[in-house]
Amino acid sequence: MSAAVPLFTPLKLRNLTLRNRIGVSPMCQYSAVEGMSGDWHLVHLGSRAIGGAGLVMMEATGVTPEGRITPDCSGIWSDAHIEPLKRITGFIAEHGAAPALQLAHAGRKASMAAPWKGGKRLSASEGGWQTVSASAVPFTPDLAPPREMSADDIKKLIDAFVAGARRGVAAGFPILEIHGAHGYLLHQFLSPLSNFRTDDYGGSEENRFRLIREVARAVRAEVPSDTVVGARLSCTDWDEKGLTIKDTARLSALLKEDGLDFIDCSSGFVTADAKVPFAPGFQVPFATEIRETAKLPAFAVGLITEAAQANDIIAKEQADMVLLARAELRDPYWPLHAALELGIAPVDANVPAQYLRGFQENRTAAPRKKAG
Numbered sequence: 581m582s583a584a585v586p587l588f589t590p591l592k593l594r595n596l597t598l599r600n601r602i603g604v605s606p607m608c609q610y611s612a613v614e615g616m617s618g619d620w621h622l623v624h625l626g627s628r629a630i631g632g633a634g635l636v637m638m639e640a641t642g643v644t645p646e647g648r649i650t651p652d653c654s655g656i657w658s659d660a661h662i663e664p665l666k667r668i669t670g671f672i673a674e675h676g677a678a679p680a681l682q683l684a685h686a687g688r689k690a691s692m693a694a695p696w697k698g699g700k701r702l703s704a705s706e707g708g709w710q711t712v713s714a715s716a717v718p719f720t721p722d723l724a725p726p727r728e729m730s731a732d733d734i735k736k737l738i739d740a741f742v743a744g745a746r747r748g749v750a751a752g753f754p755i756l757e758i759h760g761a762h763g764y765l766l767h768q769f770l771s772p773l774s775n776f777r778t779d780d781y782g783g784s785e786e787n788r789f790r791l792i793r794e795v796a797r798a799v800r801a802e803v804p805s806d807t808v809v810g811a812r813l814s815c816t817d818w819d820e821k822g823l824t825i826k827d828t829a830r831l832s833a834l835l836k837e838d839g840l841d842f843i844d845c846s847s848g849f850v851t852a853d854a855k856v857p858f859a860p861g862f863q864v865p866f867a868t869e870i871r872e873t874a875k876l877p878a879f880a881v882g883l884i885t886e887a888a889q890a891n892d893i894i895a896k897e898q899a900d901m902v903l904l905a906r907a908e909l910r911d912p913y914w915p916l917h918a919a920l921e922l923g924i925a926p927v928d929a930n931v932p933a934q935y936l937r938g939f940q941e942n943r944t945a946a947p948r949k950k951a952g
């Protein structure tokens with residue numbers, strides 16, 4: 581028997597066992613109506629479960645209507661959102677992957693048009709809305725400023741995350757991820773580049789960390805003990821005046837105390853002009869730092885595209901899981917192809933029975949000639 585391939589070893593998070601270390605990173609599909617997921621989400625996410633991933637994460641899903649990036653983003657602000665999501669989680673789980681939900685609020689980055697509808701800020705007449713943030717400072721100077729959130733707004737926001745988490749569990753998600761990255765609302769509170777408050781939620785590190793920690797504790801207290809709860813963080817703002825990986829490692833240790841089970845390690849996007857050194861696996865060192873210093877499972881994401889690269893990250897214990905976004909858009913069967921590339925036999929590679937012939941038989945042979 582061949583030695584286990586690290587990328588295809590299971591990962592245990594609480595009582596949940598993921599079949600391998602490959603996750604589909606959350607990706608906005610801009611295909612929801614009034615926040616309701618539909619056939620697109622079922623087929624898109626379902627294909628990636630069939631494709632062999634261990635975890636399939638639903639896109640940034642607004643805990644309030646104003647928390648959506650665009651009017652076409654998915655939402656979980658009402659009980660009506662539960663039923664269509666159930667169909668999706670049921671399908672994903674039936675095909676061996678764990679469905680995860682990213683709970684999100686876009687803050688000052690909300691009220692935009694979908695990329696293929698121009699990607700610009702929407703005015704009220706175009707279906708847009710007043711955005712909110714830690715401070716009344718826009719993401720870029722050309723945008724109308726967000727409204728600074730009051731203490732009452734903050735309380736309501738925490739309640740909205742809690743209600744979203746409760747609905748996520750009801751919809752069949754065993755994993756919830758709190759979106760604290762990419763310059764969205766919770767990151768806007770975390771970063772000194774976007775938080776200029778003078779109350780308990782701004783200024784010192786302790787104060788800037790307060791909101792995400794309150795959200796984490798409140799969500800943890802709401803959901804069953806076997807629900808896995810984590811956070812995506814921008815580990816650095818790529819700006820000398822912004823958050824650094826050291827800050828994020830401290831925050832991750834605190835979030836562990838607050839009951840979180842993993843950190844999904846991304847970076848950037850709280851400002852528009854940061855110089856990001858994009859390169860293969862460039863964010864992996866953040867996952868390594870966090871798993872080593874905060875001592876909790878860390879997911880690596882960003883320009884992980886090759887089977888050997890992904891396997892190496894797990895083999896060298898640089899991260900506990902790899903998440904893929906664009907590579908999974910190009911190839912929903914990326915995990916199956918990676919398994920074969922790494923020497924795993926098709927029958928052991930999570931290839932669905934219905935697809936086995938496509939993977940077992942000589943894939944270069946010419947089609948068989950018809951008799952006669």
Ligand SMILES: Cc1cc2nc3c(=O)[nH]c(=O)nc-3n(C[C@H](O)[C@H](O)[C@H](O)COP(=O)(O)O)c2cc1C
Pocket residue numbers: 605606607608609639640682759761762812846881882883884903904905906907
């Ligand atoms: C189409 C698209 C939509 C995305 N939507 C989200 C999202 O909803 N939430 C999130 O945290 N990141 C989102 N991202 C970022 C990805 O999850 C991922 O972190 C990033 O693309 C880097 O990984 P990659 O190099 O494998 O693409 C999105 C990326 C793409 C390409």
